[in-house]
Amino acid sequence: MSAKLTAPPASSEAVRKSMQGNKRRDTKPELIVRKMLREMGYPGYRLDWKRAHGHPDIAYPGRKIAIYVMGCFWHQHEGCKYASTPKRNVEYWNAKFERNKQRDREVRAAMKADGWHVVEIWECELKKDSLEQTRERLRQEISYAFISL
Numbered sequence: 491m492s493a494k495l496t497a498p499p500a501s502s503e504a505v506r507k508s509m510q511g512n513k514r515r516d517t518k519p520e521l522i523v524r525k526m527l528r529e530m531g532y533p534g535y536r537l538d539w540k541r542a543h544g545h546p547d548i549a550y551p552g553r554k555i556a557i558y559v560m561g562c563f564w565h566q567h568e569g570c571k572y573a574s575t576p577k578r579n580v581e582y583w584n585a586k587f588e589r590n591k592q593r594d595r596e597v598r599a600a601m602k603a604d605g606w607h608v609v610e611i612w613e614c615e616l617k618k619d620s621l622e623q624t625r626e627r628l629r630q631e632i633s634y635a636f637i638s639l
Contacts, residue, residue, distance in 0.1 A: 495585055519613045520547050520559045526625055532632055542606065544597030554606045555635045557628075558594075562613045565590055570614050607635045 515538050527535060527548070539549035539556070546556035562572035566587045576583050601608050609631045615624040 495582055515547065517559070517561070519561070519611070519616050522616045522621075523548065523557065523559050523611055523628070526628060527632070530625070530629055530632070532636070543600040543604070544593070546601075550635070553635050554604075555609065555632065556601055556606045557609045557611060560594075560610055560612050565594060567612050567614060570612070572614050607631070 524535070527533070532550075534550070535557075536549045536551060538545050538547065539551060541551070542549055542556055544556075544558070547559045548557040549555065560567065562570045563574065564587075565573075567573045575587070598608050598610075609628065611624060611628065614620070615627075
């Protein structure tokens, strides 16, 4: 595992406050996915399930379904307009993003090796123009796992 990088100081007070406002759980994208799951008739999930690799945002442990709601910026969603790179401290940010992506790959591989069905939902997939497509994909992913047990 690589050494932890020290974050550079914020370029302004506004940037500092913005970064402090980022949360690990109960984010707007997570709340949207959880609402979708309840509306589709799939309640009973666990949040931030600590007994699984990477603490899935949403998990159905009995059915081994893990849902990760991915922030396009933090996980650098390839080809996404929301996955920008900050202009300052580029070396720090590139290293941070690469560590995030490597950790994501390791967690997904470990989950799959343990027999979990892993679903990734990207933040950009929860925008109004693609919400219905995401809902249908989520329905297919979840119903497959619910039926197969």
